[in-house]
Amino acid sequence: MLRGHCSQARTPLLDTTNLADILTRREREVVLLAAASRPSREIAFRLGLSVRTVDNYLCRAYAKLGVSGRTELADLLAP
Incomplete structure (x- = not known):
């Protein structure tokens, strides 16, 4: 991920400590x-949604967070 090459960069999208400022409540869930x-x-089962809706939420969240999949998402949210 590019963020690793620019450890001193500070922008709102690189600050994942407050996802509430970037994602909707449902996207965060x-x-x-x-x-x-x-x-x-x-x-989908856990949140009472369809699988397609879950995938749509993930797509929007990926775009907002600048990631392309679950692996990058997990890396981004890792402490």
């Missing part, structure tokens, strides 16, 4: 479960 390696089907 879905993102946190996805980052914990939960499959879309399980996330």
